[in-house]
Amino acid sequence: MIPLCIPEIRGNEWKYIKECLDTNWVSSAGSYVDKFEEDFLRYLNIKKAVVTVNGTAAIHLALKVLGIGEGDEVVVPSLTFISPVNAVRYVGADPVFVDVSRDTFVMDAEKIEKAITPNTKAILVVHIYGHPVDMDKIMDIAKKHNLYVIEDATESLGSLYKGKHTGTIGDVGCFSFNGNKLITTGAGGMLVTNNEEIGERVKYLSTQTKTLLDNGGFFHEEIGYNYRMPNILAAMGCAQLEKIDEYISIKRENALVYNKLLENTRGITIPAEREYARNVYWLYSIIIEDDFGITRDELINRLKERGVQTRPFFTPVHKMPPYMKCRHLDMTVTEELANKGINLPSSVGIKREEIEIICDIIKN
Structure with missing residues (x-):
């Protein structure tokens, strides 16, 4: 059998994961979580990166942090894996579907404005199969109508739009590291942004809004999410990113x-x-x-x-x-x-x- 798309393990994966096992740092604490975020933001040349348990969680947090919710509309392509559309529903918003370009298979920027109403709050771009959407047109439309732009760059990690990495052009970019992706952590995701306030808010929500008290106890100001990536997966991500x-x-x-x-x-x-x-x-x-x-x-x-x-x-x-x-x-x-x-x-x-x-x- 010639498989469709399987992982490539040829770097320091065994070494880094063994270090996690040898030191017992296998859960969310441990040096590789921070290292993976730092390595990833440097690779993309962006200000903030936050690891998550999967790519869907990253999109959910993006929508949540941007304040999108009940009664809002989000413009999305229909030719996509269902994950980003489901995330729109998670926050109570309504997806509005637009067509794609025949040659690139991605969202047709020329058709987006017809989908916009007073309820539209964001455009959720999906760069499927590796080809970037025409982001200049997307950003122009977003600016004209005061919309957020979220990029699902899961399938386009490493792709460039006019020299810029996909996922770094909109307000927020999201990635998945599922087993069949360009680099993998087995499961896992990442949210990136040039807005450090958004990044800090995402990190806070993704770790159950946990605040450490002076006596070592935990305190939670609001409802959060258990969207952390374990250290052992981050270790694999560091090794994969090197390649x-x-x-x-x-x-x-x-x-x-x-x-x-x-x-x-x-x-x-x-x-x-x-x-x-x-x-x-x-x-x-x-x-x-x-x-x-x-x-x-x-x-x-x-x-x-x-x-x-x-x-x-x-x-x-x-x-x-x-x-x-x-x-x-x-x-x-x-x-x-x-x-x-x-x-x-x-x-x-x-x-x-x-x-x-x-x-x-x-x-x-």
Whole structure:
């Protein structure tokens, strides 16, 4: 089996985790929590980073700290993993779905203003599969309408928009370190911001609003959340982050191999990289057009029979039962891509000969 996307463990993971075990610092206290935050903010060139138990928790805290709640609306794409949309519901707000661009698969900034009402409080951008959204247009719209911008940069860690890291352009950026991400802690997430007041507030809420009293006891001024990342996971994150530039280079090289082997293949549209972007190609994603000869799902089955694991594009969230009654604009492109898109194996450790096998199966 050639897997879709599995972790790459080739650095100091064993060393750092063993240190946690040897010293008994396995929970939220310990040096690696602070180190992971500091290393991550330096990598992104941002002022504040706060680790969380997962990426969903980071988005939930972002919405909470920005004061978004009951009766508010948040503009989101429907072609996304459901996590950011669920987080909007966690705070009692309503998602409003907009369409995506056909070449990049991400939120179409040209269509956002039509979704804005007096109740709109934020735009939640999701940089899916590694390509950045056109953030200049997003930020212009946000400024015009006095909206917050939250970036879910989970799938685009390492991608650049006009030289800036995704996740660092809006008011808040959020990341996940699930097992299939570019770098992983097994589980875990991170919230980043250039607003230190927001960062401190997030840290406070994520640790149960805990204040240490003079006698060693705890006091809590308000309701908080148990969204801490354990030291043992942060240790793995530190080791993974040391390898991130190498992993990005490999991902981009593999995408070039895919592009070369699949370009000019009838019925295949390869992924774009617009002039403003560095696409990290977290997942290498193609479109199976009508003239390919078989459907996307038939191709998935044939690849599976040959030992190749793939995944269709995300099912549109506005088509799922919890969100069918939510407001949305025309979703023609989203629904077409959901029916035609396929993610091909994209592990850092995939071999060139495996990419050649996959492309041969597709072309033949």
